[in-house]
Amino acid sequence: MKSQRSFSETETGKLYLVPTPIGNLEDMTFRAVRMLKEADLIAAEDTRNTQKLLNHFDIHTPQISFHEHNRNERAEQLIQKLLDGETIAQVSDAGMPSISDPGYELTLAAIEHGISVVPLPGPNAGLTALIASGLDPQPFYFYGFLPRKKKEQAAELEELNRRRETFILYESPHRLKTVLQAMRKAFGPERKIVLAREVTKRFEEFLRGTLEEAVAWSKDNEIRGEFCIIVEGNDNPEEQVEANDWSALSVKEHVEQLMNEKNLSSKDAIKEVAKLREQNKRDIYAEYHGI
Template sequence: MNRQKSYKELDSQGCLYLVPTPIGNLEDISYRALNILKTVDFVASEDTRNTQKLLNHFDIKVNQISFHEHNSQQRIPELIDYLQAGQSIAQVSDAGMPSISDPGHDLVKACIEENIRVISLPGATAGVTALIASGLPSDTFTFVGFLPRKKGEQKAIFQKLIGREETQIIYESPYRVKTTLENMLEIYPETHPVVLCRELTKIHEEYLRGSIRELLEYLGEHEIKGECCLMIGGGQEQLSTLHEEQLSLTIKEHVETLMSDNQLSSKAAIKEVAKLRGMKKQDIYKEYHDL
């Protein structure tokens, strides 16, 4: 067991502060975050050039140490030595909360093992900021973060997510989001609700709310820019509706309903019914064609 009294039991060791930075709009930084950045001995930055722009904007003079996924294992012992010597460090990522999709978690664990205080400041985080304006349920959610790039690995993750009740949050590049939605379409019904938010807190902030198919059609005609947050609606409500309505149909009726409602070919509708019912496509084909 590790017990930390963040403020009452000060000692000769330094303190690691986890300081959130704006995800776009610089006005989102807090007074407390600025005060910490002004008073620590070092700032451990994911990208020192990016953080320097922030420091310059607020006229903060502090030394930076590069700390990112490619040098973290070599850098952590050095940072621990500074902290044990009584110096304090603020760890920041390029945007938002540190320790989320960056190597800060390993540094936090190392500090805890050495009984060095770790203090987290509240602040901007893209996933939750996008979620609460998405229109999808926000009372429960799962943060997935960045997906692997390989199609098979993505589909394996979607297979695990499709039955979950809560909204899921994914970070994605604007250059890959269309492919990611295409991979989703092989697992999810094309009518499944998704929301894509880009350029969060910036002048070109945009929410695209609709089904997987609707977003794919939009992306087929429009180029998007800026980091994206993709939110997937929970599946339980949709699966419940499916059981109550669609599964009461015969397989043939189910195929014909999808063909009519979604303007699908028989081949595409058969594939969709197989996916929705958890059956083999060949079995749906035979049933539909009375073979």
């Protein structure tokens, strides 16, 4: 085991992981402000966005960009600065570095080079939403953003459906409607869900109900703001997965499975598959017959 004593003197510099407010500037801690002032350099996800924060707290420390597109090459530069004795504070645009934001690669590289990595506590959208959700907060599972591609997303939702813990997702407003529909399909309409919108910001809102109600809300309302999605865990994952074991089947395979298992005609099987998959019966018919 390798030991790191965060507050001991070291020959190298130190990497400080500094959380920043997720919407309300009053959530910035005294220690976070002090560390940003005392650091030799701030590694920021977006220097323009971070500059607004620095201006508000009268911080004049120079910045360097560190984001998903330059993280590998930039990490090498930052590690060298740390080895030369500089103190670096790493921040993302909002919240905790490395949590659905850049930071992990730099942290790992620092540890591999024997450089102390010192985390500061602070704002996190997922945990903030979780404790106000009304769903059981312990144990919980943090996932973050789902994949964008439909097939990959369905596979991940199938895995999440096996979890008994309450779990946390992040989602953007323009994808929320389709993600909720995919979740209803994967988890069932009665699963409890909480949509936490614009957490800590002026228009903070918590929408609590079932997935069926959430889908209905998304259809009837203009969706704005960033969302944390808190989802009730599955008390009977084995039973639910067995009921949805068709998710990995093609339409043709699904129709044939029902025909064999329930002794249905192709017409009746197509009708049931359309209902289960929440698709138009004509589309299922066309795909089954290769039209």
